Amino acid sequence: MAKSQISLTVNGKKVEELVEPRTLLIHFLREQLNLTGPHIGCDTSHCGACTVDLDGKSVKSCTMFAVQANGADIRTIEGMANADGTLHALQEGFREMHGLQCGFCTPGMILRAYRLLQENSNPTEEEIRFGISGNLCRCTGYQNIVKAIQYAAAKLGGVPLQEAAE
Amino acid sequence: MIPGPFAYHRPTSVKEAVGLLGSLGDDARAIAGGHSLIPMMKLRLASPTHLIDLAAVADLKGVREDGRDIVVGAMTTQHELINSELLAKKIPILRETSLLIADPQVRYIGTVGGNVANGDPGNDMPAVMMCLNAIYHAVGKSGERRIAAREFYQGAYFTSLEPGEIVTAIRIPVPAAGHGYAYEKLKRKIGDYATAAAAVVLTMQGDKVASCSIGLTNVAETPLWAEEAGKILTGSTLDAATVKKAVAAAEAITSPATDGRGPAAYRTKMAGVMLTRALASAKSRAGT
Ligand SMILES: Cc1cc2nc3c(=O)[nH]c(=O)nc-3n(C[C@H](O)[C@H](O)[C@H](O)COP(=O)(O)OP(=O)(O)OC[C@H]3O[C@@H](n4cnc5c(N)ncnc54)[C@H](O)[C@@H]3O)c2cc1C
Ligand code: FES
Ligand code: FES
Numbered sequence: 001m002a003k004s005q006i007s008l009t010v011n012g013k014k015v016e017e018l019v020e021p022r023t024l025l026i027h028f029l030r031e032q033l034n035l036t037g038p039h040i041g042c043d044t045s046h047c048g049a050c051t052v053d054l055d056g057k058s059v060k061s062c063t064m065f066a067v068q069a070n071g072a073d074i075r076t077i078e079g080m081a082n083a084d085g086t087l088h089a090l091q092e093g094f095r096e097m098h099g100l101q102c103g104f105c106t107p108g109m110i111l112r113a114y115r116l117l118q119e120n121s122n123p124t125e126e127e128i129r130f131g132i133s134g135n136l137c138r139c140t141g142y143q144n145i146v147k148a149i150q151y152a153a154a155k156l157g158g159v160p161l162q163e164a165a166e
Numbered sequence: 167m168i169p170g171p172f173a174y175h176r177p178t179s180v181k182e183a184v185g186l187l188g189s190l191g192d193d194a195r196a197i198a199g200g201h202s203l204i205p206m207m208k209l210r211l212a213s214p215t216h217l218i219d220l221a222a223v224a225d226l227k228g229v230r231e232d233g234r235d236i237v238v239g240a241m242t243t244q245h246e247l248i249n250s251e252l253l254a255k256k257i258p259i260l261r262e263t264s265l266l267i268a269d270p271q272v273r274y275i276g277t278v279g280g281n282v283a284n285g286d287p288g289n290d291m292p293a294v295m296m297c298l299n300a301i302y303h304a305v306g307k308s309g310e311r312r313i314a315a316r317e318f319y320q321g322a323y324f325t326s327l328e329p330g331e332i333v334t335a336i337r338i339p340v341p342a343a344g345h346g347y348a349y350e351k352l353k354r355k356i357g358d359y360a361t362a363a364a365a366v367v368l369t370m371q372g373d374k375v376a377s378c379s380i381g382l383t384n385v386a387e388t389p390l391w392a393e394e395a396g397k398i399l400t401g402s403t404l405d406a407a408t409v410k411k412a413v414a415a416a417e418a419i420t421s422p423a424t425d426g427r428g429p430a431a432y433r434t435k436m437a438g439v440m441l442t443r444a445l446a447s448a449k450s451r452a453g454t
Pocket of ligand 3: 099104
Protein backbone atom coordinates (compact mmCIF):
# COMPACT_ATOMS: atom_id res chain seq x y z
CA MET A 1 0.00 0.00 0.00
CA ALA A 2 1.37 3.43 -0.95
CA LYS A 3 2.84 5.37 1.93
CA SER A 4 1.40 8.69 3.01
CA GLN A 5 3.38 11.76 3.93
CA ILE A 6 2.49 13.15 7.35
CA SER A 7 3.79 16.21 9.14
CA LEU A 8 3.21 16.84 12.79
CA THR A 9 4.79 18.34 15.88
CA VAL A 10 6.16 15.93 18.47
CA ASN A 11 7.54 17.29 21.73
CA GLY A 12 7.90 20.70 20.12
CA LYS A 13 9.81 19.46 17.06
CA LYS A 14 8.47 19.42 13.50
CA VAL A 15 8.45 15.93 12.06
CA GLU A 16 7.86 14.88 8.44
CA GLU A 17 7.62 11.16 7.79
CA LEU A 18 6.25 8.59 5.38
CA VAL A 19 3.91 6.04 6.94
CA GLU A 20 1.83 3.16 5.78
CA PRO A 21 -1.82 4.10 6.48
CA ARG A 22 -2.25 1.07 8.75
CA THR A 23 0.65 2.08 11.00
CA LEU A 24 -0.70 2.71 14.48
CA LEU A 25 0.40 5.91 16.17
CA ILE A 26 2.10 3.95 18.98
CA HIS A 27 4.22 2.02 16.48
CA PHE A 28 5.05 5.22 14.62
CA LEU A 29 6.21 6.89 17.84
CA ARG A 30 8.15 3.91 19.16
CA GLU A 31 9.64 2.43 16.00
CA GLN A 32 9.92 5.33 13.58
CA LEU A 33 10.69 8.18 15.99
CA ASN A 34 12.39 5.99 18.62
CA LEU A 35 10.22 7.47 21.36
CA THR A 36 9.90 4.36 23.48
CA GLY A 37 8.39 6.15 26.48
CA PRO A 38 4.80 5.42 25.47
CA HIS A 39 4.32 1.70 26.15
CA ILE A 40 2.17 -1.01 24.63
CA GLY A 41 0.44 -2.72 27.53
CA CYS A 42 -2.74 -4.35 26.30
CA ASP A 43 -2.92 -3.32 22.65
CA THR A 44 -6.72 -3.43 23.08
CA SER A 45 -7.51 0.15 24.20
CA HIS A 46 -7.91 -0.74 27.86
CA CYS A 47 -4.75 -0.09 29.88
CA GLY A 48 -3.72 3.45 28.93
CA ALA A 49 0.04 2.70 28.94
CA CYS A 50 0.21 4.12 25.40
CA THR A 51 -1.45 7.42 26.37
CA VAL A 52 0.00 10.55 24.76
CA ASP A 53 -1.24 14.13 24.68
CA LEU A 54 -2.57 15.09 21.24
CA ASP A 55 -4.05 18.52 20.49
CA GLY A 56 -5.20 18.96 24.07
CA LYS A 57 -6.63 15.47 24.45
CA SER A 58 -5.36 12.33 26.19
CA VAL A 59 -5.23 9.70 23.49
CA LYS A 60 -4.59 5.96 23.51
CA SER A 61 -2.05 5.84 20.72
CA CYS A 62 -2.63 2.11 20.15
CA THR A 63 -6.11 3.03 18.90
CA MET A 64 -5.28 5.67 16.34
CA PHE A 65 -3.53 5.49 12.99
CA ALA A 66 -0.54 7.75 12.51
CA VAL A 67 -2.23 9.20 9.40
CA GLN A 68 -5.10 10.39 11.59
CA ALA A 69 -2.57 12.41 13.58
CA ASN A 70 -1.39 14.30 10.49
CA GLY A 71 -1.04 17.96 11.51
CA ALA A 72 -1.35 17.21 15.23
CA ASP A 73 0.71 18.50 18.12
CA ILE A 74 1.79 15.55 20.27
CA ARG A 75 3.56 15.30 23.58
CA THR A 76 5.06 12.13 25.05
CA ILE A 77 6.91 11.50 28.29
CA GLU A 78 10.14 12.40 26.48
CA GLY A 79 8.78 15.95 26.20
CA MET A 80 7.67 16.37 29.81
CA ALA A 81 10.82 17.64 31.53
CA ASN A 82 11.23 21.41 31.85
CA ALA A 83 13.35 23.27 29.29
CA ASP A 84 16.26 23.48 31.75
CA GLY A 85 16.28 19.70 32.16
CA THR A 86 14.67 19.65 35.61
CA LEU A 87 11.76 17.30 36.12
CA HIS A 88 8.19 18.41 35.51
CA ALA A 89 6.17 18.69 38.73
CA LEU A 90 4.36 15.47 37.84
CA GLN A 91 7.59 13.54 37.29
CA GLU A 92 8.91 14.93 40.55
CA GLY A 93 5.65 14.01 42.27
CA PHE A 94 5.84 10.40 41.09
CA ARG A 95 9.41 10.20 42.37
CA GLU A 96 8.74 11.89 45.71
CA MET A 97 5.49 10.09 46.49
CA HIS A 98 6.56 6.65 45.20
CA GLY A 99 3.95 6.79 42.45
CA LEU A 100 5.64 3.96 40.58
CA GLN A 101 7.09 0.54 41.16
CA CYS A 102 7.88 -1.23 37.88
CA GLY A 103 7.20 1.99 35.97
CA PHE A 104 5.42 0.40 33.04
CA CYS A 105 2.25 2.43 33.44
CA THR A 106 4.05 5.64 34.43
CA PRO A 107 4.48 7.43 31.08
CA GLY A 108 0.78 6.96 30.33
CA MET A 109 -0.22 7.95 33.87
CA ILE A 110 1.86 11.12 33.73
CA LEU A 111 0.58 12.19 30.32
CA ARG A 112 -3.00 11.55 31.41
CA ALA A 113 -2.46 13.41 34.69
CA TYR A 114 -0.91 16.28 32.71
CA ARG A 115 -4.11 16.82 30.73
CA LEU A 116 -6.26 16.32 33.82
CA LEU A 117 -4.39 19.12 35.61
CA GLN A 118 -4.63 21.36 32.53
CA GLU A 119 -8.41 21.01 32.72
CA ASN A 120 -8.75 21.04 36.49
CA SER A 121 -5.78 22.50 38.33
CA ASN A 122 -7.06 21.59 41.79
CA PRO A 123 -8.85 18.23 41.54
CA THR A 124 -10.33 16.36 44.49
CA GLU A 125 -9.15 12.82 45.17
CA GLU A 126 -12.33 11.52 43.57
CA GLU A 127 -11.78 13.65 40.47
CA ILE A 128 -8.24 12.33 40.19
CA ARG A 129 -9.40 8.72 40.48
CA PHE A 130 -12.13 9.25 37.88
CA GLY A 131 -9.71 11.19 35.69
CA ILE A 132 -7.16 8.35 35.58
CA SER A 133 -9.74 5.60 35.28
CA GLY A 134 -8.51 4.81 31.76
CA ASN A 135 -5.04 3.95 33.05
CA LEU A 136 -4.30 0.65 34.74
CA CYS A 137 -1.46 0.02 37.18
CA ARG A 138 -0.54 -3.51 38.22
CA CYS A 139 1.80 -2.52 41.04
CA THR A 140 0.97 0.46 43.17
CA GLY A 141 -2.66 0.05 44.12
CA TYR A 142 -3.08 3.66 42.86
CA GLN A 143 -2.79 5.21 46.33
CA ASN A 144 0.61 6.75 45.67
CA ILE A 145 -0.26 7.69 42.10
CA VAL A 146 -3.11 9.78 43.49
CA LYS A 147 -0.68 11.34 45.99
CA ALA A 148 1.83 12.04 43.23
CA ILE A 149 -0.80 13.90 41.23
CA GLN A 150 -1.88 15.81 44.34
CA TYR A 151 1.76 16.72 44.92
CA ALA A 152 2.08 18.05 41.37
CA ALA A 153 -1.20 19.98 41.59
CA ALA A 154 -0.01 21.61 44.81
CA LYS A 155 3.40 22.43 43.40
CA LEU A 156 2.01 23.87 40.19
CA GLY A 157 -0.50 25.82 42.29
CA GLY A 158 2.34 27.36 44.32
CA VAL A 159 1.78 25.50 47.61
CA PRO A 160 5.08 24.96 49.50
CA LEU A 161 6.49 21.52 48.82
CA GLN A 162 6.77 20.47 52.43
CA GLU A 163 3.01 20.66 52.79
CA ALA A 164 2.38 19.10 49.40
CA ALA A 165 4.41 16.06 50.42
CA GLU A 166 2.34 15.53 53.56
CA MET B 167 -2.03 -6.66 16.40
CA ILE B 168 -1.77 -4.91 13.08
CA PRO B 169 -4.80 -4.23 10.90
CA GLY B 170 -4.91 -5.24 7.26
CA PRO B 171 -3.76 -2.73 4.65
CA PHE B 172 -6.06 0.00 3.41
CA ALA B 173 -5.96 3.29 1.52
CA TYR B 174 -6.69 6.38 3.60
CA HIS B 175 -8.91 9.24 2.45
CA ARG B 176 -9.55 12.49 4.26
CA PRO B 177 -12.44 14.34 2.59
CA THR B 178 -13.37 17.85 3.73
CA SER B 179 -17.06 17.87 2.82
CA VAL B 180 -20.03 15.55 3.27
CA LYS B 181 -20.47 15.48 -0.49
CA GLU B 182 -16.90 14.34 -1.03
CA ALA B 183 -17.14 11.73 1.76
CA VAL B 184 -20.35 10.27 0.40
CA GLY B 185 -18.94 10.35 -3.15
CA LEU B 186 -15.91 8.34 -2.04
CA LEU B 187 -18.01 5.82 -0.11
CA GLY B 188 -20.28 5.41 -3.13
CA SER B 189 -17.56 5.02 -5.73
CA LEU B 190 -15.22 2.80 -3.70
CA GLY B 191 -17.96 0.27 -2.99
CA ASP B 192 -18.42 -2.31 -0.26
CA ASP B 193 -14.82 -2.40 0.90
CA ALA B 194 -14.86 1.28 1.88
CA ARG B 195 -15.76 2.21 5.42
CA ALA B 196 -16.21 5.52 7.22
CA ILE B 197 -14.01 6.08 10.25
CA ALA B 198 -14.97 8.58 12.95
CA GLY B 199 -13.13 8.23 16.27
CA GLY B 200 -12.07 4.71 15.34
CA HIS B 201 -12.53 3.51 18.92
CA SER B 202 -14.90 0.76 17.86
CA LEU B 203 -13.58 0.25 14.34
CA ILE B 204 -9.81 0.08 14.99
CA PRO B 205 -10.11 -2.63 17.67
CA MET B 206 -12.21 -4.62 15.16
CA MET B 207 -9.60 -4.05 12.45
CA LYS B 208 -6.81 -5.18 14.76
CA LEU B 209 -8.69 -8.41 15.35
CA ARG B 210 -9.32 -8.60 11.58
CA LEU B 211 -13.02 -8.77 12.29
CA ALA B 212 -13.15 -5.83 9.89
CA SER B 213 -10.81 -5.46 6.92
CA PRO B 214 -11.88 -2.43 4.91
CA THR B 215 -9.56 -1.66 2.01
CA HIS B 216 -10.48 2.03 2.04
CA LEU B 217 -11.00 4.19 5.12
CA ILE B 218 -12.87 7.46 4.69
CA ASP B 219 -11.90 9.62 7.68
CA LEU B 220 -14.69 12.03 8.62
CA ALA B 221 -12.47 14.08 10.95
CA ALA B 222 -11.85 16.95 8.54
CA VAL B 223 -15.49 17.44 7.55
CA ALA B 224 -16.28 20.65 9.45
CA ASP B 225 -20.04 20.38 8.81
CA LEU B 226 -20.24 17.27 10.99
CA LYS B 227 -19.16 19.06 14.17
CA GLY B 228 -20.92 21.02 16.85
CA VAL B 229 -24.12 21.30 18.87
CA ARG B 230 -26.77 23.84 17.84
CA GLU B 231 -30.37 24.74 18.53
CA ASP B 232 -32.83 24.55 15.67
CA GLY B 233 -36.33 25.59 16.67
CA ARG B 234 -37.52 23.11 19.28
CA ASP B 235 -34.76 20.64 18.53
CA ILE B 236 -31.10 20.40 19.31
CA VAL B 237 -28.97 19.14 16.44
CA VAL B 238 -25.74 17.39 17.33
CA GLY B 239 -23.16 16.89 14.57
CA ALA B 240 -22.13 13.27 14.11
CA MET B 241 -18.45 14.00 14.77
CA THR B 242 -19.14 15.60 18.16
CA THR B 243 -17.12 13.65 20.72
CA GLN B 244 -18.42 12.27 23.99
CA HIS B 245 -16.05 14.69 25.74
CA GLU B 246 -17.68 17.60 23.88
CA LEU B 247 -21.15 16.35 24.83
CA ILE B 248 -20.09 16.38 28.48
CA ASN B 249 -18.80 19.94 28.20
CA SER B 250 -21.69 21.42 26.21
CA GLU B 251 -23.49 24.05 28.32
CA LEU B 252 -26.48 23.91 25.99
CA LEU B 253 -26.90 20.16 26.44
CA ALA B 254 -26.32 20.38 30.20
CA LYS B 255 -29.23 22.80 30.39
CA LYS B 256 -31.63 21.26 27.89
CA ILE B 257 -30.89 17.52 27.61
CA PRO B 258 -28.82 16.61 30.68
CA ILE B 259 -29.31 12.86 30.18
CA LEU B 260 -26.68 13.05 27.41
CA ARG B 261 -24.04 14.25 29.85
CA GLU B 262 -25.03 11.63 32.42
CA THR B 263 -24.79 8.91 29.76
CA SER B 264 -21.52 10.14 28.25
CA LEU B 265 -19.85 10.06 31.66
CA LEU B 266 -20.74 6.36 31.91
CA ILE B 267 -19.15 5.50 28.57
CA ALA B 268 -15.66 3.97 28.63
CA ASP B 269 -12.92 6.15 30.15
CA PRO B 270 -11.57 9.69 29.65
CA GLN B 271 -9.27 8.79 26.75
CA VAL B 272 -12.02 7.03 24.82
CA ARG B 273 -14.43 9.90 25.45
CA TYR B 274 -12.02 12.46 23.97
CA ILE B 275 -12.07 10.57 20.68
CA GLY B 276 -15.26 8.51 20.43
CA THR B 277 -18.02 10.33 18.57
CA VAL B 278 -21.77 10.32 19.03
CA GLY B 279 -22.24 9.54 15.32
CA GLY B 280 -19.97 6.50 15.56
CA ASN B 281 -21.71 5.42 18.74
CA VAL B 282 -25.20 5.48 17.23
CA ALA B 283 -24.21 4.17 13.76
CA ASN B 284 -21.99 1.33 14.98
CA GLY B 285 -24.97 -0.95 15.71
CA ASP B 286 -23.30 -2.70 18.66
CA PRO B 287 -26.03 -3.40 21.23
CA GLY B 288 -23.45 -2.54 23.91
CA ASN B 289 -23.25 1.10 22.85
CA ASP B 290 -25.00 3.37 25.31
CA MET B 291 -26.23 6.25 23.12
CA PRO B 292 -28.70 4.30 20.95
CA ALA B 293 -31.14 3.45 23.75
CA VAL B 294 -30.92 7.02 25.01
CA MET B 295 -31.67 8.32 21.52
CA MET B 296 -34.66 5.97 21.29
CA CYS B 297 -35.81 7.20 24.69
CA LEU B 298 -35.53 10.84 23.48
CA ASN B 299 -37.17 10.03 20.13
CA ALA B 300 -34.17 11.37 18.23
CA ILE B 301 -34.00 11.46 14.44
CA TYR B 302 -30.84 10.61 12.52
CA HIS B 303 -29.96 12.62 9.43
CA ALA B 304 -28.49 10.21 6.88
CA VAL B 305 -26.84 11.37 3.67
CA GLY B 306 -26.02 9.18 0.70
CA LYS B 307 -25.54 9.58 -3.03
CA SER B 308 -29.23 10.28 -3.53
CA GLY B 309 -29.47 12.98 -0.87
CA GLU B 310 -30.62 13.25 2.72
CA ARG B 311 -33.25 11.26 4.54
CA ARG B 312 -34.30 11.20 8.17
CA ILE B 313 -34.58 8.00 10.15
CA ALA B 314 -36.14 7.74 13.61
CA ALA B 315 -33.78 6.18 16.18
CA ARG B 316 -36.71 3.96 17.17
CA GLU B 317 -36.71 2.47 13.65
CA PHE B 318 -32.97 2.46 13.00
CA TYR B 319 -31.75 -0.71 14.71
CA GLN B 320 -32.43 -4.02 12.94
CA GLY B 321 -30.00 -6.46 14.56
CA ALA B 322 -26.50 -6.62 15.98
CA TYR B 323 -24.33 -4.44 13.69
CA PHE B 324 -27.26 -4.18 11.31
CA THR B 325 -28.97 -0.80 10.92
CA SER B 326 -31.25 1.01 8.46
CA LEU B 327 -28.29 2.79 6.85
CA GLU B 328 -27.89 1.93 3.17
CA PRO B 329 -24.41 1.15 1.87
CA GLY B 330 -22.64 4.43 1.17
CA GLU B 331 -24.77 6.45 3.59
CA ILE B 332 -23.40 8.29 6.61
CA VAL B 333 -25.10 9.79 9.64
CA THR B 334 -24.41 13.53 9.51
CA ALA B 335 -26.34 14.70 12.57
CA ILE B 336 -28.71 13.67 15.31
CA ARG B 337 -31.81 15.78 15.83
CA ILE B 338 -33.25 15.59 19.31
CA PRO B 339 -36.56 17.17 20.33
CA VAL B 340 -35.84 19.07 23.56
CA PRO B 341 -37.78 17.44 26.41
CA ALA B 342 -40.15 19.72 28.34
CA ALA B 343 -38.52 22.08 30.84
CA GLY B 344 -38.54 20.46 34.28
CA HIS B 345 -38.50 16.92 32.90
CA GLY B 346 -36.94 14.19 35.01
CA TYR B 347 -34.25 11.98 33.53
CA ALA B 348 -31.78 9.28 34.44
CA TYR B 349 -29.43 6.79 32.82
CA GLU B 350 -28.63 3.91 35.14
CA LYS B 351 -25.94 1.49 33.96
CA LEU B 352 -24.68 -1.65 35.64
CA LYS B 353 -21.12 -2.48 34.62
CA ARG B 354 -18.40 -4.63 36.08
CA LYS B 355 -15.81 -1.87 36.02
CA ILE B 356 -15.07 1.50 34.45
CA GLY B 357 -14.61 1.07 30.71
CA ASP B 358 -16.99 -1.87 30.52
CA TYR B 359 -20.08 -2.13 28.38
CA ALA B 360 -23.38 -2.47 30.22
CA THR B 361 -24.50 -5.70 31.84
CA ALA B 362 -27.82 -3.87 31.50
CA ALA B 363 -28.79 -0.20 31.48
CA ALA B 364 -31.96 1.87 31.41
CA ALA B 365 -32.71 5.40 30.22
CA VAL B 366 -35.77 7.27 31.48
CA VAL B 367 -37.20 10.65 30.52
CA LEU B 368 -40.48 11.62 32.19
CA THR B 369 -42.62 14.62 32.98
CA MET B 370 -44.86 15.00 36.02
CA GLN B 371 -48.10 16.90 36.49
CA GLY B 372 -48.69 17.27 40.20
CA ASP B 373 -47.91 13.83 41.59
CA LYS B 374 -48.86 12.02 38.37
CA VAL B 375 -46.68 10.98 35.46
CA ALA B 376 -47.69 13.00 32.40
CA SER B 377 -45.33 11.25 29.99
CA CYS B 378 -42.68 8.57 30.28
CA SER B 379 -40.21 7.15 27.77
CA ILE B 380 -37.82 4.28 28.46
CA GLY B 381 -34.83 2.87 26.59
CA LEU B 382 -32.81 -0.26 27.45
CA THR B 383 -29.16 -1.00 26.57
CA ASN B 384 -27.44 -4.33 25.87
CA VAL B 385 -30.26 -6.68 26.75
CA ALA B 386 -31.15 -7.74 23.19
CA GLU B 387 -29.61 -7.80 19.70
CA THR B 388 -30.61 -4.14 19.43
CA PRO B 389 -31.25 -1.31 21.87
CA LEU B 390 -34.88 -1.36 22.99
CA TRP B 391 -37.60 1.24 23.38
CA ALA B 392 -39.88 -0.05 26.14
CA GLU B 393 -43.06 1.56 24.85
CA GLU B 394 -45.51 -0.57 26.81
CA ALA B 395 -43.72 0.03 30.12
CA GLY B 396 -43.86 3.78 29.51
CA LYS B 397 -47.60 3.59 28.81
CA ILE B 398 -48.25 1.64 32.00
CA LEU B 399 -46.53 4.33 34.06
CA THR B 400 -48.25 7.29 32.40
CA GLY B 401 -51.00 8.60 34.66
CA SER B 402 -49.66 6.78 37.70
CA THR B 403 -47.97 8.25 40.78
CA LEU B 404 -45.06 5.83 40.27
CA ASP B 405 -46.49 3.79 43.12
CA ALA B 406 -44.73 0.50 43.83
CA ALA B 407 -47.41 -1.70 42.27
CA THR B 408 -47.46 0.18 38.96
CA VAL B 409 -43.66 0.36 38.82
CA LYS B 410 -43.55 -3.39 39.32
CA LYS B 411 -45.99 -3.92 36.48
CA ALA B 412 -44.01 -1.62 34.17
CA VAL B 413 -40.73 -3.28 35.09
CA ALA B 414 -42.24 -6.68 34.26
CA ALA B 415 -43.36 -5.30 30.88
CA ALA B 416 -39.85 -3.99 30.20
CA GLU B 417 -38.20 -7.24 31.26
CA ALA B 418 -40.57 -9.13 28.96
CA ILE B 419 -39.16 -7.52 25.81
CA THR B 420 -35.51 -8.29 26.65
CA SER B 421 -33.59 -11.24 25.20
CA PRO B 422 -30.00 -10.80 26.34
CA ALA B 423 -27.16 -13.17 25.55
CA THR B 424 -25.53 -15.26 28.23
CA ASP B 425 -21.93 -14.08 28.26
CA GLY B 426 -19.13 -12.86 30.53
CA ARG B 427 -21.50 -10.30 31.97
CA GLY B 428 -23.79 -13.01 33.30
CA PRO B 429 -26.52 -15.45 32.39
CA ALA B 430 -29.44 -14.16 30.34
CA ALA B 431 -31.97 -14.36 33.19
CA TYR B 432 -29.69 -12.30 35.44
CA ARG B 433 -29.20 -9.62 32.82
CA THR B 434 -32.96 -9.38 32.29
CA LYS B 435 -33.44 -8.91 36.03
CA MET B 436 -30.69 -6.30 36.10
CA ALA B 437 -32.46 -4.40 33.32
CA GLY B 438 -35.46 -4.32 35.66
CA VAL B 439 -33.34 -3.13 38.59
CA MET B 440 -31.73 -0.40 36.46
CA LEU B 441 -35.17 0.70 35.29
CA THR B 442 -36.51 0.83 38.86
CA ARG B 443 -33.57 2.98 39.93
CA ALA B 444 -33.78 5.22 36.86
CA LEU B 445 -37.49 5.83 37.49
CA ALA B 446 -36.85 6.83 41.11
CA SER B 447 -33.98 9.10 40.13
CA ALA B 448 -35.93 10.68 37.24
CA LYS B 449 -38.89 11.34 39.52
CA SER B 450 -36.71 13.01 42.14
CA ARG B 451 -35.27 15.33 39.49
CA ALA B 452 -38.59 16.23 37.84
CA GLY B 453 -40.30 19.54 38.50
CA THR B 454 -44.07 19.39 38.79
C1 LIG C 1 -12.00 0.52 26.06
C2 LIG C 1 -13.27 0.95 25.40
C3 LIG C 1 -14.44 0.97 26.14
C4 LIG C 1 -15.63 1.38 25.57
N1 LIG C 1 -16.75 1.41 26.33
C5 LIG C 1 -17.91 1.86 25.79
C6 LIG C 1 -19.10 1.94 26.57
O1 LIG C 1 -19.12 1.64 27.76
N2 LIG C 1 -20.23 2.37 25.97
C7 LIG C 1 -20.26 2.75 24.66
O2 LIG C 1 -21.30 3.16 24.18
N3 LIG C 1 -19.15 2.68 23.90
C8 LIG C 1 -17.99 2.25 24.44
N4 LIG C 1 -16.87 2.19 23.66
C9 LIG C 1 -16.99 2.54 22.24
C10 LIG C 1 -16.70 4.00 22.00
O3 LIG C 1 -17.67 4.81 22.63
C11 LIG C 1 -16.65 4.27 20.49
O4 LIG C 1 -15.91 5.42 20.34
C12 LIG C 1 -17.97 4.41 19.80
O5 LIG C 1 -18.76 3.27 19.93
C13 LIG C 1 -17.79 4.58 18.30
O6 LIG C 1 -17.48 5.86 18.01
P1 LIG C 1 -16.25 6.19 17.08
O7 LIG C 1 -16.37 7.63 16.76
O8 LIG C 1 -15.01 5.75 17.74
O9 LIG C 1 -16.59 5.34 15.76
P2 LIG C 1 -15.71 4.43 14.82
O10 LIG C 1 -15.02 3.39 15.58
O11 LIG C 1 -14.90 5.29 13.93
O12 LIG C 1 -16.87 3.77 13.93
C14 LIG C 1 -17.70 2.74 14.40
C15 LIG C 1 -18.57 2.23 13.25
O13 LIG C 1 -19.52 3.21 12.87
C16 LIG C 1 -19.30 3.63 11.53
N5 LIG C 1 -19.45 5.10 11.55
C17 LIG C 1 -18.77 5.99 12.31
N6 LIG C 1 -19.24 7.23 12.13
C18 LIG C 1 -20.25 7.12 11.24
C19 LIG C 1 -21.15 8.06 10.66
N7 LIG C 1 -21.12 9.35 10.96
N8 LIG C 1 -22.07 7.59 9.78
C20 LIG C 1 -22.13 6.27 9.47
N9 LIG C 1 -21.32 5.33 9.98
C21 LIG C 1 -20.38 5.76 10.87
C22 LIG C 1 -17.92 3.17 11.13
O14 LIG C 1 -17.84 2.89 9.76
C23 LIG C 1 -17.79 1.93 11.98
O15 LIG C 1 -18.40 0.84 11.34
C24 LIG C 1 -15.66 1.78 24.21
C25 LIG C 1 -14.49 1.76 23.45
C26 LIG C 1 -13.30 1.34 24.03
C27 LIG C 1 -12.07 1.33 23.19
S1 FES D 1 -1.71 -0.34 24.90
FE1 FES D 1 -3.07 1.24 24.33
S2 FES D 1 -4.55 1.13 25.88
FE2 FES D 1 -3.25 -0.54 26.40
S1 FES E 1 4.07 0.83 38.43
FE1 FES E 1 3.99 -1.16 37.58
S2 FES E 1 2.18 -1.03 36.37
FE2 FES E 1 2.12 0.81 37.45
